[in-house]
Amino acid sequence: MLLQIENLKTHYRISDGLVKAVDGVSLSIKENEVFGLAGESGCGKSTLIRTIMRLIPETAMVSADELSYREQKLLTLSDKDYRDKVLWKEISLVPQSAMNSLNPVYRVGDQILEAIQAHSDMGKREARDKVEKLFKGVGLQPALTRNYAHEFSGGMRQRAMIAMSLALDPGLIIMDEPTTGLDVLVQERILRELKEIRQKSKASIFLITHDISVIAEMSDRIGIMYAGRIMEQADAMELFNEPYHPYTLGLKNAFPSIQALDRELISIPGSPPNLIEDIPGCMFAFRCPFVIPECNEKRPPDLEIKPNHFVHCIRTDHVEEFRKRSGDKKTWQSSM
Amino acid sequence: MRLYRIKEAFVTQVKIITRHRFGTFGAVVLLFFALVGLLAPYIAPHDPWDTLRGADGKLAMLKPPCWEFPLGTTMMGRDILSQMILATRTTVIIGLVSGLISILIGANIGLLSAYYGGKLDEIMMRFTDIVYGMPFLPFLIVLISLFGRSMWYVIIAICCIVWRTSARVVRSQALSIRQRQYIMAAKARGCSDARIIYGHIMPNVLPLLLLYTAFNIAWSVLAEAGASFLGFSDPNNLTWGGMLYNLWISGKIRVAWWWFAWPSICIILMVSALVFISRAYEEVANPRLKQR
Numbered sequence: 001m002l003l004q005i006e007n008l009k010t011h012y013r014i015s016d017g018l019v020k021a022v023d024g025v026s027l028s029i030k031e032n033e034v035f036g037l038a039g040e041s042g043c044g045k046s047t048l049i050r051t052i053m054r055l056i057p058e059t060a061m062v063s064a065d066e067l068s069y070r071e072q073k074l075l076t077l078s079d080k081d082y083r084d085k086v087l088w089k090e091i092s093l094v095p096q097s098a099m100n101s102l103n104p105v106y107r108v109g110d111q112i113l114e115a116i117q118a119h120s121d122m123g124k125r126e127a128r129d130k131v132e133k134l135f136k137g138v139g140l141q142p143a144l145t146r147n148y149a150h151e152f153s154g155g156m157r158q159r160a161m162i163a164m165s166l167a168l169d170p171g172l173i174i175m176d177e178p179t180t181g182l183d184v185l186v187q188e189r190i191l192r193e194l195k196e197i198r199q200k201s202k203a204s205i206f207l208i209t210h211d212i213s214v215i216a217e218m219s220d221r222i223g224i225m226y227a228g229r230i231m232e233q234a235d236a237m238e239l240f241n242e243p244y245h246p247y248t249l250g251l252k253n254a255f256p257s258i259q260a261l262d263r264e265l266i267s268i269p270g271s272p273p274n275l276i277e278d279i280p281g282c283m284f285a286f287r288c289p290f291v292i293p294e295c296n297e298k299r300p301p302d303l304e305i306k307p308n309h310f311v312h313c314i315r316t317d318h319v320e321e322f323r324k325r326s327g328d329k330k331t332w333q334s335s336m
Numbered sequence: 337m338r339l340y341r342i343k344e345a346f347v348t349q350v351k352i353i354t355r356h357r358f359g360t361f362g363a364v365v366l367l368f369f370a371l372v373g374l375l376a377p378y379i380a381p382h383d384p385w386d387t388l389r390g391a392d393g394k395l396a397m398l399k400p401p402c403w404e405f406p407l408g409t410t411m412m413g414r415d416i417l418s419q420m421i422l423a424t425r426t427t428v429i430i431g432l433v434s435g436l437i438s439i440l441i442g443a444n445i446g447l448l449s450a451y452y453g454g455k456l457d458e459i460m461m462r463f464t465d466i467v468y469g470m471p472f473l474p475f476l477i478v479l480i481s482l483f484g485r486s487m488w489y490v491i492i493a494i495c496c497i498v499w500r501t502s503a504r505v506v507r508s509q510a511l512s513i514r515q516r517q518y519i520m521a522a523k524a525r526g527c528s529d530a531r532i533i534y535g536h537i538m539p540n541v542l543p544l545l546l547l548y549t550a551f552n553i554a555w556s557v558l559a560e561a562g563a564s565f566l567g568f569s570d571p572n573n574l575t576w577g578g579m580l581y582n583l584w585i586s587g588k589i590r591v592a593w594w595w596f597a598w599p600s601i602c603i604i605l606m607v608s609a610l611v612f613i614s615r616a617y618e619e620v621a622n623p624r625l626k627q628r
Contacts, residue, residue, distance in 0.1 A: 053524055055520060055523055055524055083526045083528075084526075087524070087525075087526040088524075088525055088526050092524075093521075093524040095517060095520060095521050095524060096517075097517055098521075100516065100517035100518060101517045101518050101520070101521035102518055102521070103518040103522065103536055103539075103540075104518075104540070105539040105540055105542075106539075114525070114527070114535075115525045115526070118525065118526055118527065118531075119526060161521075164525070
C-alpha cells in the first residue's frame with residue numbers, strides 16, 4: 001500500500017462547538033494508481049489533503065488509527081522529519097487554484113529550483129537542467145523558465161505547477177481541483193498529459209475534484225465524500241455501474257450522460273448539514289429519500305459489500321429498490 | 337550572473353526614481369549631500385572650530401557672506417561653510433543609521449507578528465501601541481539625564497520611536513500576503529518559516545519597505561535637528577540642528593540671518609528630497625496615485 005488512511009479525523013474546536021471537517025475517513029491508495037475523491041464544496045476534501053500534508057492550522061485536532069505512507073507512519077513524525085523526508089520528495093501537491101500558487105516576484109523556473117534545492121543536494125546547474133526537462137515534460141518551452149507568473153496563461157501556470165509537483169519524482173501526487181477554472185479544451189489536454197505522466201513516472205495520483213466527469217475519465221478507484229465522511233468507495237467502473245449508496249445514485253442523476261442525452265437531470269434537494277451539528281446517525285439521512293428511523297440512530301459502518309467496495313449505509317440490502325426508484329424525480333422531491 | 341542581477345536591480349531602482357520629476361530632484365539633492373558628507377574633511381576650507389581673522393587682521397566676527405567667507409561667520413569668528421560641510425556628514429550619518437536601524441526593527445516586528453499571529457502578534461502589537469504613546473522629546477530627556485549628552489543617545493532615542501509606524505504598515509500588508517495561495521504552495525513545498533517570511537513575503541512588501549525607509553530617514557533627520565536645536569546632542573558634534581542651537585545661545589538670531597538660513601535650508605532640502613523619493617516609491621506601491 002502506498003498511502004493507508006484508517007479512521008482519520010480532523011476536528012476544529014471553535015467557540016460554538018466542535019467542527020468535524022473530516023470525520024473518520026478510511027481509504028488506501030496503491031502504487032501507480034489514480035484515486036479520485038469527489039464531493040460537494042465544503043465536504044472536507046481539501047481539509048483531508050491538508051491534513052495529510054500538514055498544512056492545516058495548529059488549532060486543528062487530528063487523530064487517526066492509521067496514517068502511513070509506504071509503511072512509514074506519518075502522524076508520529078516531527079515537523080522537521082516530515083519536511084525533510086516526506087514532503088515533496090514522497091508526497092507533492094498541486095494546490096487548489098494552481099493559477100495563484102506562483103509567487104509573482106520570482107521567475108517560475110526559480111520557484112521549481114527552490115523546491116528541488118530545498119529537498120535534494122543537486123548542484124545548481126544540474127537542478128536547472130532538471131527544471132527545463134520538467135518544463136518540456138508538461139509541454140512548456142524550456143525558455144519559459146525565465147518568465148514570471150503573470151506572463152503565463154492559466155493553463156501554462158497549471159502546467160508549471162504540475163511540473164513542480166513532479167520535480168523530485170514523488171510516489172504520490174495530490175492534485176486538488178487540477179482543472180478548475182480552465183476551459184474544456186485546456187482541461188482535456190492537461191488530463192491527457194496527466195495520463196502520460198502517470199505512465200512515465202509511476203507515481204500515484206490522488207485526484208480531488210467536484211467534477212465527476214474528470215474523476216470518471218482519470219481514476220482507477222473512486223471515493224465519494226459527503227460531510228466529512230466517505231459514503232462509497234469502489235473501483236471506477238464498478239462505482240458507476242453498480243452504485244449502492246443513495247448519495248452516489250443521486251449524484252449520478254445530477255450529471256448528464258452522453259448515452260442518454262434526453263434524460264432529465266435531477267438534483268438532490270437540500271444542502272449538506274452544518275458540520276458543527278452533532279449528528280449521531282448517517283450524515284446524509286435528512287436528504288435521503290430512502291431514510292428509515294434507524295438511519296438516525298447511530299453511525300453506519302463502512303460495509304464491504306464486495307471485495308474492495310465499501311458502502312457507508314445500513315440499507316444496502318434494499319439497493320435494487322433504490323436503483324429503480326432513484327431515476328424518478330418524484331422520489332427525491334418527496335424526501336423534503 | 338549575480339553581478340548582472342544586482343546591476344539589473346539597481347537600474348530598476350534608478351528608473352523608479354527618475355520617472356518622477358520630483359524624485360529625480362530628490363535623488364540629485366541626496367547624492368550631493370552624500371558626496372559632501374563623504375569628502376567633508378577634504379573640502380572644508382577651514383577647521384570648523386577655528387576662530388578666524390579677516391584680511392584686516394581683526395577677529396572675523398559675524399561676517400555676512402562675502403568673498404572670503406562664502407556663507408559668513410559665527411559669533412566666534414568660525415567659518416560657516418566649513419561648519420556646514422562637517423555638519424552635513426554628521427547629519428547624513430545620523431539620518432541613515434537611525435533610519436535604517438528603525439526600518440530593520442519595524443519590518444521584522446511587522447513581518448513576524450503578521451506571519452505567526454496569535455500570542456506573539458498580540459504581544460508585539462500591544463508593545464507597538466505602547467511605543468505609540470511615547471513622545472520623542474521627553475523620552476530623549478530621560479535618556480540623556482540618565483546617561484549624559486551624546487549623539488548616540490539621540491540615535492538610540494530615534495530608533496526606539498520611529499520603527500512603530502513601519503511595523504504597523506508592514507504587518508498589515510504582510511497579513512494580506514500571508515493569506516495568498518502562493519504562500520500556502522511554498523509551505524507545501526517544504527519552505528521553512530524563515531524562508532517564507534524573508535524569501536516569499538518580504539519581496540512582496542518591498543516597495544512599501546523602501547517607501548518607509550525613506551520616510552524613516554526623513555523623520556530621523558528632522559528629529560535629530562529638533563533634538564540638537566534644543567541642545568540634547570553633544571555640542572562638539574556639529575549637526576545642522578546643533579548649529580542652530582549655537583546661534584540660539586549666542587543670542588544673535590535676529591542679526592545673523594546667514595547663520596540661521598543655511599542650516600535651515602539644508603534641513604528642508606534633505607527632508608523634502610527624501611519625501612520626494614519616497615513619493616516615487618509610493619507610486620510603485622500604489623499605482624492609483626499616478627492618475628492624479
